[in-house]
Amino acid sequence: MPTGPTGIDHRRAIVFANEPYPFLLELVLRHRAIPNRVVLQNGTATVIATVGEWDDFRSIADDVEAKLGRFDVIRVNETDRPGEPLDSGRLADVLLSKLTDDQLNVLETAYSMGYFAVPRDASAQTVADELGIQQSTFSERIRTAERAFLELVFSPR
Structure with a gap:
């Protein structure tokens, strides 16, 4: 998505869940989302991910809720700058530019x-x-x- 055509709406979600980080990341990736940031602190995982469509976000949310239980969506916003996935190989180029x-x-x-x-x-x-x-x-x-x-x-x- 970061290298795709401009003019596409993207949504970014922040999710808190009390579950091990690798499993939550796997759920995000399974839905073709771009994990922009993952932080595990005090037993809570915070994930910021970019999805292409609202239905993609709903799909992730439904899957997280079904497998992990209740979670909080802190913020959802649209952006034309979706960011870079973790360890994309391009992140350093973006920062250095x-x-x-x-x-x-x-x-x-x-x-x-x-x-x-x-x-x-x-x-x-x-x-x-x-x-x-x-x-x-x-x-x-x-x-x-x-x-x-x-x-x-x-x-x-």
Whole structure:
């Protein structure tokens, strides 16, 4: 669906269920939905999936209810940007296309030097020195890159 023709309405559903994640994911995939996000936390699975038609969503909902029991639909919305399936091979391309070369260079260098490790293996100043830029320039580029990623996740759909 992500590479299909434009102008097609898509629906995204958020489902909470108290069932192991692999089984719920199997139900979603069995109905030709695109699993955009799956989170298992505190015994609850949260699934965000994209379907092509309302009937596809109803089919998933009926199957989940029949096999797992009651569940909550948090939100259903239509979008012309359905997103990418988990591990599609294209997800990295989509994310990287949203960043400038400078942002990519800063992120890659920071990542490889351990800037994102907990605890950090490299400070902002150390990464900036490696890149040959001021620490303030590094901080601006890294925040701008992080914001671009977060906008993909949290922007209105």
